[in-house]
Amino acid sequence: MTMTLYTHPDCERHELQRHPERPERLRAVMDRLIESGLTNEMQVHLAEEIDDASIARVHTPEHIETINGAEPSTQVVRLDPDTYMSPGSLRAAKLAAGACSAAVNEVLDGEARRAFCAVRPPGHHAELSVAMGFCLFNNIAIAAETALQHPKINRVAIVDFDVHQCNGTIDIFKDRPEVLVCSSFQDNFYPHRYLNFANEHVINTPLNSGAGGDDFRRAITEQWLPAIDSHKPDMLLVSAGFDAHTADPLGELQLVDADYRWVTEQLIESANRYCQGRLISTLEGGYDLNALAGSVETHVATLAVG
């Protein structure tokens, strides 16, 4: 089993003091992956920046122009109350998307079967034409479009177990039946978008505040796994947010590492059944540094051996 990891230290250059989506998140993740020895068991690649033409498969030219032009040379600008850009943000965002795209290409070349992208800023809230929810470009959507360029790939599935619904991913793919989007999230919670939206390839899985692993596992088993079975994707893409962890300061769900191990095992099984094992996962949320590091370690360790 060959597993690959994409990251870049410049993803830490996107920075606003006292903001929950902070450079220390990525440092905690990478420190843990190194300390645990996991980085010795896989290829580790430095990400490269994505080009604008690849971003344009997902976002409007106006959005790309806005983000390209919004980076300040000093201090920080806010694109909305939650979403900021600092000096270095544009490179960080293009590295994050570039990591996801390169991971897809490497898996398609057959050099690895699975990949994890330890990057930030996250992407799943970024819609077709707007940055929001800490996200500038939609990394997993760019990965999906990279995959769909390839003649071997006709259908993909994107699954997202972040505590927040992936409104951006839904916005981008809601009219694209070749892309299955499954999103579990805390009900009545940010971003309050697409809540009553559903069609045969967009699966919203709301969970009540306080829900734990049993509720999560039941919902995934009843809703996601049959949807993947009928979609029969050629590649499985994972928006891996870990803010549904019980220790997370933003979310109010109660998942623990064993739940992340369980869902990762289910997804590996689906990828083995339909996608010749091809699975690419990228970091989304997760704001308690210890919990985040532990959850990512569990997720990556499961991907590395499963």
Ligand SMILES: [Zn+2]
């Ligand atoms: Zn989140």
